[in-house]
Amino acid sequence: MTFAKLDDLGRKLEALEHALSILGADEATHMAIGGGEKRADAVSTLAGMHHAQATAPHIRDWIETAKAEDLAADQRLAVEEFERDYVKATCLPTEFVERSSSASMRSEQLWRELRAKGDWKGFEPALQGVVDIAREEAALRSEATGLAPYDALMDKYDPGNRAADIDAVFADLKNFLKAFIPTALDAQEARLAKRPRKALNAPYSIEKQRELGLAAMQAVGFDFNHGSLAVSHHPFCGGVPTDVRMTTRYRTDEFLTSLMGVLHETGHALYEQGLPKNWSHWSLGKARGMGIHESQSLFVEMQLARSPEFWQFAMPLVTQHLGADALPGWDIDDVLTEVNFVERGYIRVDADEVTYPLHVILRYDLEKELIAGTLQVKDIPEAWDAKMQDYLGLSTIDNPKDGPMQDVHWPSGGFGYFPSYTLGAMTAAQLASAMRKDLPNMSADIAKGDFSAINQWRADKIWSQASRYSTPDLITKATGEKLNADYFKSHLKSRYAG
Incomplete structure (x- = not known):
């Protein structure tokens, strides 16, 4: 069967993907x-080998022949998903x-060196090269798919995303947040007037923070037989499902940022570890786009780890690993004040969940203009500053380190x-809303540190489905309705407006 040839090719491509x-x-x-220069050469060569094998002309014939064969339902879905990726590749x-x-690798290496110095002028030529390549890629993908250039780039990460749809959703959310942030800040000020913030008992050793993070990862279901935790400039979850490479970064003056970061990346890792192993060498067995991936990480970080139920379980864990004096005189309400503290800030990865979407919408607005050519690289600092002032009332004009140089995405070509x-x-x-309807004991389980039913629900509804359905269909099947912002708005009002 020709299907077997595609299956064998998938295993070879998976091996190269593993190495990369x-x-x-x-x-x-x-x-x-x-080692940077040689590593860039090695990655470039392997990426070229993968691309050459994945796009060989004879694969087109294999796909057409396999589609005509007597295939099982899953096999037919696998071929259809393979074809979609083949056309894109x-x-x-x-x-x-x-x-x-x-x-992109050399740009990212330079970004690591120059970001700490806030050296925008030194970094600008490298970013210009990456943007030029991104525009070239957008044009190539647009020609092949018939999509608008920026839509063609988004389709790499979330098949089906279209700027026309997102523009309307983001405009609505942006208007809601710009009005809601003052409400949330006023409510927070009223709470703090009655119950002031308490000081953390720093310093916190990095080794003890690491042990706390590992314990939290284990509690929420991370499989250490197939993953590990390290340190990097920018927290990420990489590697492969059988060898997930998670990273975080630490500060000794507080531990909550690192802990929340670890839990966020663990959400990504659980998705990867929960994907169907029998289809790992096919597109069908891979994660269904980055929107779903982010939903899994943000579910752990935002829906679970910043809730009062979670901290009923987590407070003793903090004491166990950081010591009895880690949070002297603190109770759960004091922790919730910290982990859900709202403030207008410069750094996206440190932002609270109320202001965070505005950081994203800012970047979305600018990168659309970059790809369209209506915004030039040299003008990014000014454009960034204008939107930061409009959305969050902050200026970054003299602070590129905490402005347009803060993220790894553009330096690495992630438009x-x-x-x-x-x-x-x-x-x-x-x-989360759909899950609570199906799991009446969900809150009690979280308070006990028992995430088995929650993870099983996600395994059944999301992880095991991999790329079987489109993103919109997957969400609809899991929750019973199409994606909309109402649940997110309700969540923010419930947590921050009272």
């Missing part, structure tokens, strides 16, 4: 600075893939990714 993923994770965590020449991989974060937050809130 592990090399990428190592480059961000353990590689010596002097064949629009990019191997030479372009090699050039793109090398440019079209940012919308997934906020779409994921909406999905997480909608999933």
